[in-house]
Amino acid sequence: MYYSPWLVSNISVTKSDSPDPVAQGMLLTYTLNWSMGANWATWDGTTVGTTTVPVPSGLTFGNVILKDTLPSQVTYISCTAGGVYSSGVVTWDLGTYIPGKSGFVNVNVNVNLYAPDSVITNNAEIFYDTLKITDAEDTTIQEGAGGVYNFFDSRTDVYILLNIGSSRWRVIIPSRNYDTGWMSFSRYTSLSNRFWGEYTDARYHFIIDFTYPNRYHIIFNDRLTRISIKIAN
Numbered sequence: 001m002y003y004s005p006w007l008v009s010n011i012s013v014t015k016s017d018s019p020d021p022v023a024q025g026m027l028l029t030y031t032l033n034w035s036m037g038a039n040w041a042t043w044d045g046t047t048v049g050t051t052t053v054p055v056p057s058g059l060t061f062g063n064v065i066l067k068d069t070l071p072s073q074v075t076y077i078s079c080t081a082g083g084v085y086s087s088g089v090v091t092w093d094l095g096t097y098i099p100g101k102s103g104f105v106n107v108n109v110n111v112n113l114y115a116p117d118s119v120i121t122n123n124a125e126i127f128y129d130t131l132k133i134t135d136a137e138d139t140t141i142q143e144g145a146g147g148v149y150n151f152f153d154s155r156t157d158v159y160i161l162l163n164i165g166s167s168r169w170r171v172i173i174p175s176r177n178y179d180t181g182w183m184s185f186s187r188y189t190s191l192s193n194r195f196w197g198e199y200t201d202a203r204y205h206f207i208i209d210f211t212y213p214n215r216y217h218i219i220f221n222d223r224l225t226r227i228s229i230k231i232a233n
Contacts, residue, residue: 005044009055009097010037011064013126013135021140023148025113025161025172028074028139032124034066034094035102043131054099061097065127066105071120073141074109081105097128113150113159113172115141144213151216153231160218160231162208164195169206171220171229178227180204 013034022028042049068083068090070076076085083090083105090107122137143150147165152158161170161182167190168182183204188197199206203224210216220229 005042005047005049007040007051007053008043008048008131009061009099009128010039010041010048010050011035011097011126011128011131011133012037013066013124013133015122015124015135015137017122017137017139019146021142021145022111023143023145024111024115024141024150025159025170026111026146026148027077028109028111030068030107030109030122030137031104032066032068032107033102033104034064034126036064036094036097036099036128038100048131048133057099062129064094064097066092066094067125067127068105068107069123069125070107070109071122073112073115073118073120075112077108077110079105079107083107094126111141113152113174117142149210151218151231151233153229156229158229158231160208160220160229162195162197162210164190167197169197169199169208171206171222173227178225180222 013032016031018029038054040051040053040055042051070088079090081092083092092105119138119140123134125132125134147163149162151160157173157175159172167185167188170182171180183199185197186199193212195210197208203222205221207219214233217232
């Protein structure tokens with residue numbers, strides 16, 4: 001005789017992101033909150049329901065697995081709690097099902113420099129035995145989010161990032177594996193629709209004059225590598 005719905009171990013996962021919206025080239029963090037319920041859940045093969053029936057102590061359970069599938073528009077950096085990354089998926093073995101146990105994990109990614117303005121979706125899954133629970137989080141990629149702008153010169157494969165919010169700049173040349181990292185301006189002026197900034201040290205000289213939304217003049221020199229860039233629009 002078959003019964004439906006039946007009682008199953010109760011698992012859940014919920015996702016969140018920060019920041020949202022996020023600009024190209026910026027760090028994006030996903031947080032996955034997971035739990036192993038203290039009460040049984042009902043399941044008819046498609047829908048999970050709740051009950052007030054506690055899971056008895058002394059029962060033997062198997063392991064719970066958590067997975068996070070990253071969208072193609074981001075690049076994996078790191079994760080917490082011993083997750084293992086492979087081919088766009090981060091996996092955690094959460095250990096034996098323990099009724100009432102809960103926790104969270106973080107995944108840090110970079111939004112790809114070439115990603116277009118769009119909405120991307122990250123999918124999380126938590127498994128126990130034959131039961132799988134999913135949750136998804138949408139993130140808006142938008143140039144200018146958080147005051148971050150991305151200037152690209154196709155002739156030299158150069159990406160120049162400007163963070164008006166924190167008055168920083170960054171030069172990246174993917175084809176040469178070149179990245180200055182984020183640098184703070186020595187001097188800058190920020191108005192409602194215009195930003196001017198300059199940075200100078202023994203190695204770098206960087207000047208940008210940017211008028212929102214698409215007028216800019218940028219000069220960059222790296223004395224060590226002899227990289228010299230001049231772009232304007």
